[in-house]
Amino acid sequence: MKNPDYLSHPFEPTKDELPPELKYHFALDRRKFLKLTGGGLVVAFVVQDMFSFAGETSSTGSSPDPVSGVGAWIRIGEDGKVTVYTGKVEVGQNIRTSLSQIVAEELMVPVSSVTMIMGDTDLVPYDAGTFGSRTTPQMGTQLRKAAATAREALVEMAAKNWNTPATGLKAENGMILNDAANKKIGYGELTKGQQLLMPISDKVRVIAAKDWKVAGKTVPKIDERTFITGKHVYVSDMKLPGMLYGKVLRAPSYGAKLLEADITKASHIPGVIVVKDGDFIGVAAPDIKTAGKALQAIDAKWDESKGQPSRENIFDWFVKNASGAGGGRNPGNTKGDTERGLSEAEFKHSKTYNIHYIAHVPLEPRAAVAEWTDGKLTVWTGTQRPFGVQEELAAVFKLNKEKVRVLMPDTGSGYGGKHSGEAAIEAARLAQEAKKPVKIVWSREEEFTWAYFRPGGVIEVSAGVNKDGAITAWKFINYNSGGAGLDTQYKVSNQQIAHIPSNTPLRQGSYRGLAATANVFARESHMTDLARLIKMDQLAFRLKNLEDDRFIAVLQTAAKAFGWNGSKTPGHGYGIAGGFEKGGYVGCCAEVMINSDKEVKVVRITQAFDCGAIVNPHHLENQAMGSIIQGLGGALFEAVDFANGKILNSGLSAYRVPRFSDIPKIEIVLIDRKDMPSAGAGEACIVGIAPAIRNAIVDATGIPLNNLPMLPNGVLG
Amino acid sequence: MVLLVNGVKHEVTVDPDVELLTVLRDYIGLTGSKYGCGEGACGACTVLINGKPTRSCITPVNSVAGKEVTTIEGLEINGKLHAVQEAFLTTDGFQCSYCASGMILSAVALLKNNPSPSEDAIVKAMDGNICRCGTYPYIVKAIQLASKS
Known part of the structure; x- marks a missing residue:
């Protein structure tokens, strides 16, 4: 057997955010599904194609939308309990709760009647994985439709039962009601003794976010008591x-x-x-x-193996070992004439931003329990x-x-x-x-050494700007750190943007927000530098060059809550940054102070976030908070130290992560766009923090910091 | 060796230098205390020894013989949560919750010594506990809530 240490990571860092290639698992999934159909139940299929081989369809029509490839099953038992089968998994992002809310909303049942069966390959339909902030926009959307399909089917069944038109019936609290006839029947009783398989209909009527009663509200973490009593079995x-x-x-x-x-x-x-x-x-x-x-x-x-690069020379290495132009999910974008735009600019500004490798440090390291029984392998x-x-x-x-x-x-x-x-x-x-x-x-040392890292990289940016704030050229070349968040949202007619993969000496892979953190850092740092060159306010310069209303709104919302135009403390620095990632818009303001020992203290952070219609406000705020605080580590001090193929800081005493004492005052403003679909929220909020702090530091001191982390030793210079 | 854990005596046959965390988890079956770093740097393994918060991953088991060990499993009594657990339940601040046991026991010890800690005192007392999900502000809030109850 090959040593798993050397197995290549299944994803290279930019591909992993792609919707994966469509893989068909229908035969396998169908067998799993048929095992479920023991008692009386209603099941709403999500994968419409599964019926092409089955005679039991009662198709209500479905669009060829590739998102329909997301599989999940909903079962309503004879006891009226609802069970959802999905390949998505719970790693603390609280989707067990939010997906339950979505199903409960559409099926008109209390959240407590919904049980989620997650990530068990014997029981749930195929799912590529829980990453890329796709659970809420894709699985959430599919489950809404599936639950709504089931609700409509229940209404139809009741109508047939009572020999009455469906139009006078409604679903409420796990029952179908006929108010006119003063009749009601529970879901369990309706489905008893029946097996009804149906594909979801993309045309099914889902409940508009503005009318949500269960979704859109704060619901506590499901099973929270088992976690705070130490009873949950990891x-x-x-x-x-x-x-x-x-x-x-x-x-x-x-x-x-x-x-x-x-x-x-x-x-x-x-x-x-x-x-x-x-x-x-x-x-x-x-x-x-x-x-x-x-x-x-x-x-x-x-x-x-000799001659491996170390942390000291890694940035030269990335550039020297760059492997051709383009690559990954986002190969870049060229339009206009960047060189001419640069030569015609009234002001020019070029900088290189260096991004160190960082580690995920999940507090529970990799763990597995394996058991072989009669030739079958079971692994938790x-x-x-x-x-x-x-x-x-x-x-x-x-x-x-x-x-x-x-x-x-x-x-x-x-x-x-x-x-x-x-x-x-x-x-x-x-x-x-x-x-x-x-x-x-795995020990912590193994996790630090043999897992994979967020990629390091080098980002070279050259831009031209005129005194009136017009950006004349934007050249943005990313070596190795990845393509997420590569494109600029600002108006520039001449642009050359590319991600060029390199030969990484450390095993690298996905991370929260992945390359967007690095790309937004470089872009937003550069934007503030351009604003400073032409002596324009950082926020005003951005607003002048933006067209996307939602981007403008998060910047303005953050600035207003922060008091961007209010009184400023002498000696303190103020910075702003914005980003768009995974369907979410984020605007971030930071205030810093620097003491006589050149120690930088982040005084406060204000962040505005728009990810569409909010499913669970408290848990959403918590995700935003977690992203900001995790982002603080990568912004200020986290870096993997390595030389000669060895990780030199492979313990939590040597690799510093944010602690209680690192946390500034944080204010989060959530913008609930009930008119917009819900986007995933676990990643976007990490992108604004580093550039906002960096821009506050340059505001206070005139010193532009161009590396992530910015302050590995806690002090300037 | 006899250990007194959550008021119950446990007879264990184990090398004296084995870490208390391993004995609690693998020998006594109390897995609420977690392994996070193995060097006392993250606080996930925190238990109380005679009421004092202690990193069980660097504590040899023989050093606690005859002392009272309290783990997360010992806080809930007859189905009634400890006031600090209640406050964390109300605050609903955790994400993956792997750090929860260590956080709660550190908070219990803090509030025993200082029933009304300032925010600074909370930060100082809790600074050895890592929550990688970054839920610190909610943990501070939960401790403040518990201090009022």
């Missing part, structure tokens, strides 16, 4: 009968090749199983201490892509996918960092040999 908490604890032998550095290994001593420790399979060496023992001792008893010799693991991990396992162990079940209990966060299945593969390989269940929980 994968790392699981214990199966006879389960062993696994550990994997790691290479001393990236690219090191295993020359030889003596496992004799380790194998002789009572109760210990050692697996040496190709590059992979792992142990399993009845307790974790013994597993650790066994690992230490292995004498391995490695050939370490914390992943944002249960079906992706199922595919990885099926490939590694040469199994039919139906022989691999992946379950994803609500997990200790991900932030884009848990797309892959390393721990699952490792636990499965050990369990195969041990013939017992095996659990693997």
Whole structure:
């Protein structure tokens, strides 16, 4: 077996935000679905195509909208309880709650009657994964339609039952009511003894956001009590009968090749199983201490790869190793004549922005429990892509996918960092040999070293501007950090924008907002510098060059709440930045002060956010807050330090993440656009914080900071 | 070795230098305390030893023999949540909640010593606990709420 450490990441950083290639899983999904249809129930199918092979359709028509490829099932049991089956997973973004609200709204039932079955590959239809802020706009939209389809079907069934026209009937609180005849019937009673399969109709009438009664309101986190009492079982908490604890032998550095290994001593420790399979060496023992001792008893010799770049020279490396123009999701945009626009500008400004690698640091590291039963592999693991991990396992162990079940209990966060299945593969390989269940929980050091990072990069920006605030040229070249958020929302007739992938020495992958954080940082820093060049107010310069009403609105809303035009404290700096990402608009204002020791303190942040119609205001604010605070780390001090293929700060005492004492006063203003579809909200709010702070620092000191993080040592200069 | 955890005596056979966190989780089955860093830097493993907040991931089990260990599982009594848990439930501030146990136990210890802490005092007392989801302002709010109850 290949050592999972060396398996390439399934996504390169820009592709992972693409809607994935359409994959058909209909036969598999259909078999799963048929297992569900035990008792009486109504099921609303989402994937319309599944019926092409089945005779049981009662199609109400569906559009070829590719979004219809998002699969989910809704079942109404004889007890009237509603169960939703979806491949989306809960990593703390509280979609278990918001999706329940959406279904409850359309089906006219209390949220407490809805149960979400999430991320169990044996029970739910295929889903590419929980990333890219797609749960709310895509799964949410599909579930709304599915639930509305089910509601309409229930009304029809009641109408037939009572031999009355459907028009006089309505759904309310889990029942169909006929007010005129003073009759009512519960959903469970209606569906009893029936099996009704139906595709959703894209034409179905959903409830307008302005009329929402359950969605659009703050509903507390589902199962919250189990979390605050320590009862929720995360994968790392699981214990199966006879389960062993696994550990994997790691290479001393990236690219090191295993020359030889003596496992004799380790194998002789009572109760210990050692697996040496190709590059992979792992142990399993009845307790974790013994597993650790066994690992230490292995004498391995490695050939370490020389000449790898380090943090000191990584930016030169990215540029020198750039691999051709364009690439990824957003290959860029060229229009007009940038060189002429630059030469004709009254003012020109060029800067290079350097972006360091950062780590996700999910507080629960990668974990998996694997068990083989009669040739079938079952793995519980914390992943944002249960079906992706199922595919990885099926490939590694040469199994039919139906022989691999992946379950994803609500997990200790991900932030884009848990797309892959390393721990699952490792636990499965050990369990195969041990013939017992095996659990693997990565150490923090392993998580810091062998997971993947948000890419580092270099962004070169050259722009021209005239004294009246017109931008004459915009040249924006991103090396390696990715294509998300690459395009400018400002009016520029001459522009050349590109993302050029490079050869990354560290394993890199998705992250919250991914490259948008870097691209918005460079763009919005540059915009403030241009405003300063022509002595125009930062906000006024932006407004002059914007056409998108929603972008303008978030900047103005943030500025108003912040008091942008109000009195300013002498010596303090004020900055603004805006961004558009994943369907969400964000405007951010920051105030900083710098003391005599040149320490920078962020005094306050005001952020306005518009992501369409709000599904759960409190949880939305919480997501915005989390993005701002996580963004603060990458803005100010987070950076992965590395040299010679080794990570040098692979612990939480060495890699600094935001703590209570780092948090400024934060004000979040949510703009509820009930006339707009709901966008995902887990990512966009991270993009504005770094440039807003940077622009406040340059406002206070005249010093432009052009690297992320800006203040690795906490002080200027 | 006999351990007194949440008022219950547990006889465990384990090397004396094994971390308390491992013993709680793997031997006694109390998995509410979490592993986050293994070096006492994140607070996810926080338990109370004789009422004092302690990082169980760097505490050898033999050092707590004869002392009272309180974990998250010991706060709820006969189905009634501790006032601090109630405040966190009301505030609904957590996201993934992996840090919750450590946060709540650190808050319990803080409020025992200082029933009405200022915001600065809360930040100082809680600064060793990491919430990577970034829900800190809600945690401060929950502690303030608990201090009023």
